[in-house]
Amino acid sequence: xxxxxxxxxxxxxxxxxxxxxxxxxxxxxxxxxxxxxxxxxxxxxxxxxxxxxxxxxxxxxxxxxxxxxxxxxxxxxxxxxxxxxxxxxxxxxxxxxxxxxxxxxxxxxxxxxxxxxxxxxxxxxxxxxxxxxxxxxxxxxxxxxxxx
Numbered sequence: 311x312x313x314x315x316x317x318x319x320x321x322x323x324x325x326x327x328x329x330x331x332x333x334x335x336x337x338x339x340x341x342x343x344x345x346x347x348x349x350x351x352x353x354x355x356x357x358x359x360x361x362x363x364x365x366x367x368x369x370x371x372x373x374x375x376x377x378x379x380x381x382x383x384x385x386x387x388x389x390x391x392x393x394x395x396x397x398x399x400x401x402x403x404x405x406x407x408x409x410x411x412x413x414x415x416x417x418x419x420x421x422x423x424x425x426x427x428x429x430x431x432x433x434x435x436x437x438x439x440x441x442x443x444x445x446x447x448x449x450x451x452x453x454x455x456x457x458x
Contacts, residue, residue, distance in 0.1 A: 341401060344439050346432050353436060354402035357444040358395060366394045392437060393421045399440040400424065 328334055343352035358366075370391035375382050397405055397420050404410065405420035416423040425433060 340443065342439060342443055344436055346428070348429075348432075351402070353400060355399045355436065355440050355443060356401050357440070358399055362398060363395070363444075366391055366398060369394060393425075396433070396437050396440060397421050397424055399444075400436075 339356050341354050341356045343354055345352040367386060370387045371384050372387055373382055373384050405423050408417070411417050411419065411423050414423050414426045416426050428436065
């Protein structure tokens with residue numbers, strides 16, 4: 311056996327299937343407070359799961375049909391996806407609350423409500439916090455370890 315094969319075998323033996331069972335994984339959803347100066351209470355946000363993001367991508371997909379070729383192409387409306395991700399992640403305030411929506415003049419429109427409540431910099435900051443919280447900028451993966 312080569313040294314590389316021995317090292318691979320040792321790594322495989324050290325990793326157990328039990329390490330990936332739901333009972334052995336931290337499934338607690340980490341929430342984060344985001345305080346803006348203009349509001350008395352913080353916004354509370356949570357990360358998105360991969361399944362939630364997949365559902366939001368489907369809702370943000372636009373289909374186009376070329377009348378000449380009859381071919382259908384799809385594209386993701388990135389602005390809509392971003393808006394849906396942010397709204398889905400906000401825990402507090404409840405963006406579906408009718409009283410809050412009416413107060414800001416956005417009845418039955420949680421996305422419009424949030425955009426109406428926040429300044430552009432606040433909205434972008436909230437999006438960045440949610441992205442980090444969801445692990446999109448995760449630095450926990452060591453690529454060199456994965457390659458071994």
